[in-house]
Amino acid sequence: MTNITRMQLLRGDLKGKKKPFRPPWAIPEEYFVDYCTRCDKCIDACFDELIVKGRGGFPQMDFKKGGCDFCEDCINVCETNALKKIPDNTQKTKEHGNSDSSEEESYLPPWHIKANIDLTNCLSMNATICRSCGESCDDKAIKFDLKLGGIAEPILNIEQCTGCGACFSVCPVQVITLTPIAIENGT
Ligand code: SF4
Ligand code: SF4
Ligand code: SF4
Incomplete structure (x- = not known):
């Protein structure tokens, strides 16, 4: 049997097909709705006003006004780590043993x-x-x-x-x- 998440219930989306686009580097949805306190700080931080209050008061992207430039202002104000850059360990594994590998940390993409x-x-x-x-x-x-x-x-x-x-x-x-x-x- 399929598990229905709290957010699906809030959205009236029992099949789970209407996932909103969260701000960049949002942690997976099932954790996001627990970690995000709906403080609106990311909404206020986005100079281009691309983040809006969505269903249930959770932030979501609204691309009508423009594209995201991945400036990271929204994640920098998120105190609960609902928006958080996650190190890309697969990349590290690939680089391991390569003497030319850069010390710079690489992260998972902001979204898919x-x-x-x-x-x-x-x-x-x-x-x-x-x-x-x-x-x-x-x-x-x-x-x-x-x-x-x-x-x-x-x-x-x-x-x-x-x-x-x-x-x-x-x-x-x-x-x-x-x-x-x-x-x-x-x-
Ligand atoms: S060229 Fe690009 S912007 Fe213009 S109508 Fe086609 S898809 Fe839209
Ligand atoms: S990167 Fe992709 S989404 Fe952004 S403008 Fe280019 S084609 Fe469009
Ligand atoms: S990365 Fe910058 S432009 Fe993109 S949503 Fe966050 S604050 Fe807005």
Whole structure:
């Protein structure tokens, strides 16, 4: 039988499919809702106003105003470690024994979110000039492939995409979505 978490009950989401996007470096959801005291400090700390009060009073990302630049201001004010950078031990193991390995600590990524472009209604695919998503992407994850007939297809490089959400907020026809991706431990 499937376990239903407290947060699923609060959200009315018995199947567990509507997980909100938490701020970057949020610990796994089942711990997050226990550690987070809903103090709002991360919400106040985000200069770009990307964190809003979500269901149950817990903070969640709202990418409508722009993309996250991973400035870490939100995690720096979190006193309960609900937002916390976790050292990437797998990376350390890989580097172990390598005499050139850097002393710098590496951390797990801030989240597992990727952008996705629905090309059907993309302006650029319909012969209207638009490069907004590519221009907003600091990580250069979106490039345009020129085709006949004034069409330029936006090509998203998933590996380079950090899920920052910058492209999501600028697309004039809202054909970009942000999607959580599955990772090995299933979180
Ligand atoms: S890392 Fe910076 S920009 Fe991103 S949500 Fe936190 S405070 Fe806002
Ligand atoms: S493609 Fe990825 S990295 Fe680039 S702006 Fe969109 S979400 Fe950010
Ligand atoms: S911003 Fe939106 S409409 Fe413009 S090229 Fe990118 S996906 Fe297409």
